[in-house]
């Protein structure tokens with residue numbers, strides 16, 4: 001069977017704009033491969049089947065996690081937004097990758113759902129020009145939703161794409177997009193953007209201790225940072241489940257070398273201790289176990305010492321501890337007040 005080729009690849013975030021951009025180009029009889037980029041911070045790879053079924057899209061998830069973390073560590077050239085979001089460099093990274101993948105899919109151009117003036121950081125005209133130039137996509141990038149506000153691209157002047165059937169959307173309003181969605185018969189309207197944890201204080205603050213502690217953290221650390229309650233004491237890091245779902249997820253994310261704490265004899269959270277600076281001393285393990293046990297109301301109410309199983313590398317030991325929320329290690333949750341200076345140190349705009 002010959003391999004299917006495409007006319008275009010699309011950056012598909014799963015937001016309404018990227019969906020519409022794909023639909024506008026498909027309506028011209030062109031075949032589009034949607035690339036859904038994923039990382040610890042954005043992306044929903046498990047929804048690929050849903051988008052196929054609901055919107056008839058040909059979607060492939062592309063894992064950009066490690067490259068994304070490396071980009072942040074190197075210091076995003078165009079800086080960070082309000083929290084840990086390096087939006088302009090993020091777009092450059094995705095378009096550069098899409099450019100590489102064009103050949104694989106036999107595609108001749110790339111489409112995005114960008115609308116000029118819609119987002120303060122990455123969708124100003126000057127930022128959009130930087131994104132296009134820095135990603136090496138000057139001659140192959142089409143923005144179907146705001147094309148009429150841009151110079152015609154080679155795809156339009158060559159007749160491959162009919163410029164008359166593209167749009168000139170502008171600004172933050174959603175009316176034009178919602179009308180177009182209705183015209184395409186889209187009833188299940190996605191949120192404007194795909195959702196990005198780097199733009200939310202509650203998530204962004206969780207990443208700072210990792211950046212502050214390690215020179216080259218793997219993407220896997222940031223997946224762990226997204227789950228449950230996060231506590232740090234120096235370089236000691238504990239992720240504690242909040243409910244069954246987060247306990248299960250922590251169990252899935254735990255690596256063989258992690259310490260997994262499970263309270264015995266009482267219902268309580270599962271917790272993962274990740275050793276970032278060498279093995280934890282027995283008193284650190286006992287301190288963490290007492291702290292984890294303090295999240296079990298019944299263990300606390302028992303007023304007695306409790307047993308916590310600690311698994312690591314296929315072995316299990318038990319420690320007997322008194323549940324304690326305040327311990328010698330003084331575990332604390334990351335705050336944005338602590339995270340902001342870490343972000344500022346990473347931002348090249350602050351090191352001219």
Ligand code: SF4
Pocket residue numbers: 042085086087088090091122196197198199
């Ligand atoms: S919000 Fe997140 S995914 Fe979107 S451009 Fe910014 S960093 Fe990238």
